[in-house]
Amino acid sequence: MTALFGYRDxxxxxxxxxxxxxxxxxRQQQILLTRRPVQRLFFLGFAPEKFLDLEVVTSGSNSERGxxxxxxxxxxxxxxxxxxxxxMAQQKFFADTLNEASxxxxxxxxxxxxxxxxxxxxxxxxxxxxxxxxxLALGRAKTERGQTVDVLASRDRLALEAALDFARVSADRDxxxxxxxxxxYLWQFDHHRRELAILEDVEKLISSPxxxxxxxxxxxxxxKTYIYSLPISGEMNKNVSPSKxxxxxxxxxxxxxxxxxxxxxxIKGQNRSLSxxxxxxxxxxATGSKVDANVNNFETDISWLTDVEAKGLILSVG
Amino acid sequence: xKGVRHLGFARTFHEECLDASEAxxxxxxxxGEGKLLAVHPYGHRNPFLRMLYASAFxxxxxxxxxxxxxxxxxxxxxxxxxxxxxxxHRIFDDLTTASAARVAVxxxxxxxxxxxxxxxxxxxxxxNILSHKSxxxxxxxxxxxxxxxxxDHIHIMNPQTVALCEPHYSLDLKKIFHVPHPSYCGVYGDxxxxxxxxLTLGLRPKDKVFLLFxxxxxxxxxxxxxxxxDTLQNEMNGKARIVIAGQEGSSxxxxxxxxxxAGRADVQLHIGRIDDQDVQTFFKxxxxxxxxxxxxxxxxxxxxxxxxxxxxxxAEQMAGTVEGADGYISTFEASxxxxxxxxxxxxFRVSQQxxxxxxxxxxxxxxxxxxxxxRFFEALGQRL
Numbered sequence: 001m002t003a004l005f006g007y008r009d010x011x012x013x014x015x016x017x018x019x020x021x022x023x024x025x026x027r028q029q030q031i032l033l034t035r036r037p038v039q040r041l042f043f044l045g046f047a048p049e050k051f052l053d054l055e056v057v058t059s060g061s062n063s064e065r066g067x068x069x070x071x072x073x074x075x076x077x078x079x080x081x082x083x084x085x086x087x088m089a090q091q092k093f094f095a096d097t098l099n100e101a102s103x104x105x106x107x108x109x110x111x112x113x114x115x116x117x118x119x120x121x122x123x124x125x126x127x128x129x130x131x132x133x134x135x136l137a138l139g140r141a142k143t144e145r146g147q148t149v150d151v152l153a154s155r156d157r158l159a160l161e162a163a164l165d166f167a168r169v170s171a172d173r174d175x176x177x178x179x180x181x182x183x184x185y186l187w188q189f190d191h192h193r194r195e196l197a198i199l200e201d202v203e204k205l206i207s208s209p210x211x212x213x214x215x216x217x218x219x220x221x222x223x224k225t226y227i228y229s230l231p232i233s234g235e236m237n238k239n240v241s242p243s244k245x246x247x248x249x250x251x252x253x254x255x256x257x258x259x260x261x262x263x264x265x266x267i268k269g270q271n272r273s274l275s276x277x278x279x280x281x282x283x284x285x286a287t288g289s290k291v292d293a294n295v296n297n298f299e300t301d302i303s304w305l306t307d308v309e310a311k312g313l314i315l316s317v318g
Numbered sequence: 319x320k321g322v323r324h325l326g327f328a329r330t331f332h333e334e335c336l337d338a339s340e341a342x343x344x345x346x347x348x349x350g351e352g353k354l355l356a357v358h359p360y361g362h363r364n365p366f367l368r369m370l371y372a373s374a375f376x377x378x379x380x381x382x383x384x385x386x387x388x389x390x391x392x393x394x395x396x397x398x399x400x401x402x403x404x405x406x407h408r409i410f411d412d413l414t415t416a417s418a419a420r421v422a423v424x425x426x427x428x429x430x431x432x433x434x435x436x437x438x439x440x441x442x443x444x445x446n447i448l449s450h451k452s453x454x455x456x457x458x459x460x461x462x463x464x465x466x467x468x469x470d471h472i473h474i475m476n477p478q479t480v481a482l483c484e485p486h487y488s489l490d491l492k493k494i495f496h497v498p499h500p501s502y503c504g505v506y507g508d509x510x511x512x513x514x515x516x517l518t519l520g521l522r523p524k525d526k527v528f529l530l531f532x533x534x535x536x537x538x539x540x541x542x543x544x545x546x547x548d549t550l551q552n553e554m555n556g557k558a559r560i561v562i563a564g565q566e567g568s569s570x571x572x573x574x575x576x577x578x579x580a581g582r583a584d585v586q587l588h589i590g591r592i593d594d595q596d597v598q599t600f601f602k603x604x605x606x607x608x609x610x611x612x613x614x615x616x617x618x619x620x621x622x623x624x625x626x627x628x629x630x631x632x633a634e635q636m637a638g639t640v641e642g643a644d645g646y647i648s649t650f651e652a653s654x655x656x657x658x659x660x661x662x663x664x665x666f667r668v669s670q671q672x673x674x675x676x677x678x679x680x681x682x683x684x685x686x687x688x689x690x691x692x693r694f695f696e697a698l699g700q701r702l
Contacts, residue, residue: 190328213348233394237332244336245394251339251349252396 004059004098007032007131014038021118024136033068033130037122042138044074044110044117049158050138052119053103058095059129066092068132069124070106074114082111087157094155094186095130105156108138152182164195171306173199194239201241202304209316210243212250212286220263220289226256228280229269236275242302246275250282257287267293273301274310281314331382332392338380339397347378353702354399358384359408366618367404369500369687370443370694377695387429390438400702401433402441406465407449407458419454423461430468439702440469446615447483450537463487471701473694475499476615476639495697498641499616500690501682502625506597515602519586525559526666529604529628532619534567534575534589539610541571542655544578544585549659551584554666563588563600601626606665611636612652620647625682627675629665631658643681646674 007030014031017023021041031038044050056068070091074082093104108117117138123130151163160183167176180196183189232252236245257265265280277291277298284291300310329337335354342352355374360367360383371381384390384401393399409426413419434440442465452458462483466472472493476482480489513523521527528550530540540562550558562579566572566589579585592600601607607623609632616639620630624643633652640647646668648661668674 194329213343233396237330239330240333240336244333244340248336248339248394248396251343255349255396 004032004057004129004131006030007057007129007133010034010036010038018120028133028135030133031131033121033123033132035123035126037071037120039118039120040136042108042117042119044108044114044138045140046110047140048110050108050110050117050140052106052108052134052136052138054093054106054121054132054134055101055103056093056095057098057101057131057133059098059131060095061097063094063096063100064125064128065094067095067123067125067130068093069122071120071122072106072108073118074108074111075116075118076113077115082114084111091157092124101133103134105154105159107156107158152178155186157183157187168303171304171309173203173304176304191239198239198241199304201243202302205243205302206305206309206313209313210247210282212247212254212282215254215258215286216288217258219261220257220287221261222263222290224260224262225264225266225292226253226260226262228253228265228267228276230271231276231279232256236273236301238303242275246278246282249275249279250286253279253283254286257283257289263287263289265289265291265293267291272298274298274305274314275301277314330392331384331389332394334382335393335397335399338382339394341375342378342380345375345378349396350398352378352380352398354393354397355379355381355402356384356390356393356399357381357402357404358387359405360384361405364618365502365505369502369505370691372687373691373695376692377699379695379698387433390433390436400439400441400698402443403465403469404443405445405449406442406461407446407452409461410454410458413454416454416457419457423457423464426461427464427468430465434468439471441471441473441698442466442469443473443475444479444483444489444615445475447486447613450535450614459486466490466493469493471495471698473497473698476636478635478638479615482615482635495701497690497694497697498685499618499621499639500687501685502618502622503682503686505625505687506622507595508598508626510598510602512602515599518599519561519588519603521559521561521586521603524557526554526557527559527561527604527606528662528666529600529607529623530560530562530610531564531592531600531607531622533565534562534572536567536571537611537613539612539655541574541578542612543608543610543658544575546656546659547582547585549656550662553659553663558584558662560585561588561600561604562586563592565589565591597622598626601628604628605669606631606662608658608662609633609636610658612655615639621685624678627678629668629674629678631661631665642685643678646678646681 009032014023018038021039023038023040058064058067072084072089074084076082088109091106121132151159160179164176164179167179176199180192183192231249233249265284267276267280277293280291280293295314300307338354357367374381409422410419413422448455448458466487466489472489474494474496475498477496483489516523532538534540547560579587601623607619607628607630609617609620609630611633614636617632617636620632620640623630624640624646629646631648634649635652637647637649648665650657650661
């Protein structure tokens with residue numbers, strides 16, 4: 001365990017100031033945190049997002065996860081507390097060794113009617129010393145969407161997630177995979193893992209198209225039409241790997257067609273989604289029936305797919 | 319929800335349904351042939367549910383724990399779903415007053431009625447007459463009676479269930495199917511010797527060991543049994559050793575236990591959660607397992623004891639829960655606790671029969687989880 005030179009212990013004065021949200025009002029702080037939090041009240045102004053950059057260090061020989069907890073509470077002008085999303089209300093920081101410390105960003109998103117933010121800092125573990133260095137002043141965020149080169153090296157979750165949104169919109173799976181790998185490594189959240197699974201599922205869809213088992217029947221009549229205007233098993237759930245939904249929906253559709261001896265699927269109505277088009281083609285192939293739909297007129301409702309890839313997918317399935 | 323499902327990759331219930339459908343199709347049960355079996359409430363520590371569903375896929379059922387009934391709205395259309403309900407009294411878990419319990423009963427039954435409108439079949443396994451620690455017996459009896467009318471099928475393990483429940487609520491005979499409690503064959507570690515087990519617990523080879531196993535709770539009859547230990551010692555020529563092992567109960571109950579056992583060198587207490595690998599130590603060391611409950615329907619402890627080759631003492635009304643081991647269960651009259659002494663003496667004599675261990679080993683295989691699970695799904699499949 002190395003001593004954290006230059007980091008001072010918190011004093012009674014600090015805690016007294018903290019009671020009124022006045023900790024660290026002047027100059028840069030370089031303190032050893034305790035399990036008793038220190039608090040600072042900020043005026044939020046009008047910027048939608050603000051941040052605080054802090055360096056967190058440990059006296060241990062390796063960096064550690066989640067050793068500093070920053071709690072954020074927001075209040076209206078009259079002092080009413082506002083409900084914040086959990087990922088903003090409590091943010092955890094990594095502690096680095098003294099030589100490897102770099103700033104980590106605490107984000108404060110201004111909720112509607114939010115005027116003040118009370119930020120408290122405390123350590124979550126016992127044992128090794130944990131220090132925090134930084135000026136306790138909120139900076140105004142500049143949107144840096146798409147600048148993933150720097151973001152990928154950071155531990156700024158909001159910035160990483162913004163970059164992920166950008167990668168998703170542009171269907172850049174390589175970049176998405178890199179960002180998700182970083183997010184999963186740092187925070188181990190299930191929703192990131194799930195998104196990576198979806199991204200991989202889309203890649204598999206493109207490289208090896210899915211197929212339903214053959215249930216061709218002579219009795220299907222090409223003049224009997226199934227009007228496919230809405231998904232039978234409900235809208236495609238965005239949290240599910242698309243191939244699972246497509247196979248299930250296509251199985252249900254194929255079963256309906258066999259039961260009703262319908263040999264033609266007609267996609268009609270407002271909903272002309274890619275998922276329905278693929279589903280119809282899968283069901284048609286399995287039952288030996290036909291699809292009546294405009295393959296050039298659809299909306300891509302599967303994420304991580306470019307329009308060109310979506311078109312290729314339709315052709316490969318059909 | 320805890321357990322292995324919660325580690326690693328959390329899925330939505332919706333996605334789990336799709337995965338279950340795919341798994342069933344791979345097993346040859348296509349859409350419309352296979353069924354999802356949503357189980358609620360699901361206890362991860364209790365192996366019973368995993369045992370009961372061991373053969374589910376062989377019969378076209380995919381078992382999925384249901385965290386709450388709201389999840390049923392996530393089931394994708396086109397999938398057949400059966401809801402298997404177990405410990406229905408859990409709706410009272412966080413309630414403190416009888417009036418809140420009455421409200422909860424009404425809300426719960428309304429929810430079930432609404433769910434039945436969505437064409438889900440409901441199966442209920444009756445584990446108890448009333449829950450062991452029932453705080454709202456009147457409300458619980460009402461709940462059970464009304465719930466029994468709503469469900470489509472009722473699984474019982476003790477053939478006397480209908481008669482035993484009758485004073486509190488009625489069960490429709492047409493809905494009932496009987497499948498006994500499985501043995502615990504292959505469930506717990508089973509590889510150490512009797513000698514090693516006794517050495518570990520500080521018991522001598524010639525001790526006559528009576529084991530009371532499981533969570534320490536008033537309903538288990540431990541206090542009543544301890545009141546009979548002196549008589550038992552007379553019967554056993556002073557060689558009886560009582561081992562009480564299980565998780566700590568409420569503080570006032572534990573005070574009673576500590577007071578009753580404080581001056582006794584012939585009673586050993588092992589208080590705390592028993593690891594699955596240590597279960598064998600207690601049952602291998604024991605000559606007889608004593609289930610001293612004076613009320614109840616079923617006993618997993620009895621099935622565990624018989625699996626380890628240990629004859630069991632239990633109340634007359636509960637004996638039916640274990641099928642096929644009649645000669646190895648000695649019964650007592652719940653209303654006359656002193657009869658437990660002669661039951662213990664009889665069980666000890668049975669334990670000394672040279673073929674006792676082999677006979678019970680054969681019983682454990684015949685009633686192994688996979689076998690009982692097969693019977694369960696055969697019976698359920700015929701009804702759905």
